[in-house]
Each structure stands twice: as C-alpha cells, then as structure tokens.
Amino acid sequence: MSSKKIVVIGAGVAGLTSALLLARKGYDVTIVAKFAPGDYDIEYTSPWAGANWMSFVKNNQQLAKYDEITYCVFQKLVKEFPEAGLWPRRCITYVREKDLAKQSDLLGGLLDAKPWFADTVENFTELDKSQIPSGYVQGIAYDSFCINVQIYLPWLQSQCFAAGITLKLYTLKHIKEACNLHSSGEPADLIVNCTGLMASKLGGVMDPKVYPGRGQTVLVRNHAPAMYNDSGTDDADDELTYIMSRPGGGSILGGCYQKGNWNPTVDPNMADRIVKRALKLCPGLERDFPLDIVRHNVGLRPGREGGPRVELETISEVGKVVHNYGAGGAGYQSSYGMAEHVVQLVDLAFA
Template sequence: MGVDVIVVGGGVSGLVTAVVLAERGLRVRVWTREEATETTSSVAGGLWWPYRIEPKELVGEWSTATLRVYEEFAERPGETGVRLVAGVMEGSRRSGLGPWSARLDGVRDARADELPPGHMEGVWARVPLVDMPAHLGWLRQRLEAAGGTVELRAVASFAEAAATARTVVNCAGLAARELVPDEGLVPVRGQLVVVENPGVEEWFVSADGASSETTYLLPQPGRLILGGTAEEGHQRTEPDPATAAAIVARCARIRPEVAGARVLAHRVGLRPARPAGVRIAAEHRPDGGLLVHNYGHGGAGVTVAWGCARAAAALVPDR
C-alpha cells in the first residue's frame, strides 16, 4: 500500500495529527523511535490547562478546540481515558485567566474552604484529566481503525521519511531540535512521583511560571500523581531521590495523608519547550515534497493536541 503522509513522532501530538489525517482519508504512517508508553506524553500528568505555552493569541483557540473534543471523550472514560474532574488552580483568580476561560463552563474563584491552609486565592474548575497511558493506547487503536499504522523507527533526517511519502509531518517533540534543526527548542525536565491514592478525589495545582518547582496532585485511576519540576535546560532522565522527596513533602503540605502513601513509581519527562511558541508551518522541499511542522508544545501538548493537529493537518493537501 502507498503512503501519503509520514508523521514523525508517536507522542500525543503525533498520534492525534495522524488520526486527523487518516480520518480524512489519507494513508498515514507514524514513525516513532519508541512506543507511546515510553514517550514524554506518557509521563505527563494529563491535566487540561493552558500552561507555559506560546503564542498566547493562538493558544486559546487551540486549547478550546481540544477542550471540546475531550468533553466528548469524557462521556466514555473507560474507553478513552478522559474524565472531567474538579480541582483548584492555586494562585490565580478568575479575572486573571486568559480569554479562553470564558468558554470554560463553571469556572469560578475558589471558596476559602476549597483552599489549603495558608493559600489565599485560586480558581475552581471542572476540566479534563487524561489518563495518558490509556489515552495513548486508545489513540493508536483509533488511528489503526482509520487505516493508519505505527512503525518503530528512529529517524536521522526528514529526508528518510520524504523518500517514502511526499508529505512529512514533524511531531518529533524535543528531537526536532536536531532534525529541523531548531536551537530554540529547549528541554524542560519534569519529575513526578506516582503513589497509591489515599483518597484524593480532586486535583490541585500550584505553579509559579518563574520557578523550577511546582506542586500538583492529580488523581488518576488506581494511582495519584504527585509533582513536580520544570527545570529548563536539564536533560537528566533518571529520577533524583532528593527531588522526589521534596515533591512528596510539598504535596503532603497540601494533603497530609499523602506523606504515608506507598510509592508506585518515579517518572521523568523532557518537555519540548520553545520560547518563540509552537511552530505550525509548512515548508516546500527541494524535491517537491512538503514538510509540515507541529512542535514546541512544552508542557501543554495534551491541552492543545487537537487544536494544533487540525491546524497542521489543514496544511496537508489531499491526494
């Protein structure tokens, strides 16, 4: 069978972009150097919230488009891995959120009894919380149902993919730094701790955009995710024990019962951040083919996945 499009990258951005293209009738193949469960997307906490991502004038539309899709998916959580869960974004007020918040039903300033001791303000909202390993598996099934395929294959250059398909879509995440090349793409290291859930039902996030430390508790099926870090420029993929202990300590100040929770796993992911903003653009190759870029989502790839995928797919011609 011929191939119309090669999507390079098998994380959430690559799989969603491939799904959009395959369901449009194109013959799509995803080339990924690792299984979806080994990607940075699989490590992600999975909370929908526009966070550390540019350009702001486009992020709202991408985020809202993705929100609407997840709201539909949340009607089938056991199948899709997406649920709508209530929680608090500490340190914010409703009036300080971006224009995107006007499209978020029920968002409001948190009441005093909804905030941990010592915290003065926050925003309460019911938003999508995505069980990433389950969701990535479901996306692959949806892609295959549309006729697409996934192939484990490391890519040294986009020319390799261009030899197979006239259109190549770059969803390579941090690997785009060398493949494009784009020196403006930087790793932002995120470490988290997975524990048995001692009864936490609502999510909580306290994040300072200027700090390398964040505090979050994200209840996922069968586990609780504790975080985290945002260490710009750091590329260590091994969990650091001292960092893990600090994460648990910060989260225990929010929910004391977390301190004694049994640790199930430690996780590290390198977010592909691009201070200049997400890049969605098309380049005509000298050989007559097309290279479409969709990368630089930082820690918000889950939040903008469908909006960005549709924007990138709009640059891909039909057969």
C-alpha cells in the same frame, strides 16, 4: 484527496493525533517513529506526562484556541469513549500573594483571578476566602480532565489503526528519509514532522530553539479528591506543586520545570520535597492510608523558544513539510487544536 500520501514522523500524542485527524479527512497516512505506545525512553516524552487539561496560556489567542478546541474534544471523548483513559476531575488552583507580584512564566494565566478559559470550561468558580487555605490569597476551581497516558496512548494508537493508518518503527537520521517510507511503497506527497525534542537533532530540521523542560514526579496509590496546584514554592524557582488524581486510581505528585536539563535520573532530594509539598497542599491524600509510593518518574517536556511550531515549509530534497512540535507542558491539553491546525495546513499545501 484520498490519493495524497502522507508520512507522519513521531508516535507521541502530537503524531498520533495529527495522523488520526488527517486519516479521517481522507488522507493516506503512514506513521514512522522510533518509539510507539508501550515503549519507555527519555527521548519519547509522551508516556511520562501527568497529564491533564490545565491551561496556563496568557495573552496568546492561538495557543488559547488550541487548548479550547482540545477541551471540547475531551468533553466528547469522556462521554463516548470511557475506555480511553480520560476522567473528568475538578481542578483547583491556589495563589500566593508573593507570586502575584512576580507573575510566573510557568503558570502564566493561572495567576489571573479570571483566566481566559473562564467562559470555556464548565463550572468555573472564583473561590472566596472561606474556600482558600491559609497562606493563599486567591483561588479558582473548574471542571477539567486528567489523563492516564498508559491507557490513552494505546487507545489513540488503536484509533489510528481503525482509521487505516500504518505504523512503521524506524530511526530517522534525516527528514528526507521519511519520503520513501510510506506503506504504499510510493513516495510521500507530504511529511508531517511531530518529532518533539528530537526536532533539535533530526537532520534537515535541527531546530536550535527546541529544549527539554525536565519534569520529575511521584506516582502514589493514594487517591486525591481533586486535581490541585499552587502558584509557587520557596524551594526553587523551577519547582512546582501539583497533584493529578488519575483515572483508575492513584495520583501523580509533582514537580518541576527545569529548562535545558536533559538529566533522566531521579533526584531523591527533590522527590522528598515533592512529597512534602503535596501533603501540605492536600492533607487528604493520606485520608485512607499513609502515602504509598509506586515509583518515581522523570520526563522531558518538548519545549521551544517562542512557543510551538505549527507551520508549512518546503525543504530541499524533501518537499512540503508541516511541522507540529514544541508544545512543552501543553502536549496533551493542546493536542487536538494543534492537530486541527496541521490538517488546515495540509489542505492548504494541496490546494
């Protein structure tokens, strides 16, 4: 197996995690990417994420399995690698009565009084009325994780380097170019495509189902006592309210999920709405000092109609390709589950 040469395209969370698990399985892996940890570009989606584990899967066993596997890995990472930028945090969701009726596509299973992951996460609790703020009719709380991606992505890259993986910076126009970019100088035996949003533009792939899910957030120095989100807002159907208290201090306030919107520019009016909603949801943000804004962020989640694509394909002039893209807002919380599926498909390709 060790002689099999694999090129992984992409150095976001999907590409790095897939490459790492493949190398640990004994494959000879080279990562080829336009961007790498430390870079910031609207096309490079991973550095802009919040990020946390908050599964919104509903009635999809495969996606639930991805999230379950990743939750278990995160539990291990928190204990064994405190330098990785993951932090255990309580996650609290409040639901409005009007949102129960419409069953939001964005929040899916989080609107259930007992979502699929109730038996997976630690210390799951259905909140009673005394624990639910005015304006809400239902709530859950459970032990979860928040990720500081500015720490986690470089750490994940360092794990790849320690596993013997080589990284090449290169802008691909067609997936077939990757075949000749393995660090050995020999042709790759298989390509793993983790190009995220760029799967819609990469020659040989050009997936028309891929779309951006624009997100806008506000990073503040104030530290929330937990992670919070609620079921909806009266501002707009594509706007959300969530708070992620980060490892190392500060909190991320969000947000929105604007499907098909490629605009990288901060909307100041939306920023004001985000701040207003966050302070209403968690007045304790200003417990120690008035809200102190670090910066405003815009990122594009790599969504895909019908859900993520994790499958084996044979492409003319390329050969065997395993795809892993389209996770949308679940890129981090499903990363290890999707990468394990990639390893299974690679093993199958060489069986």
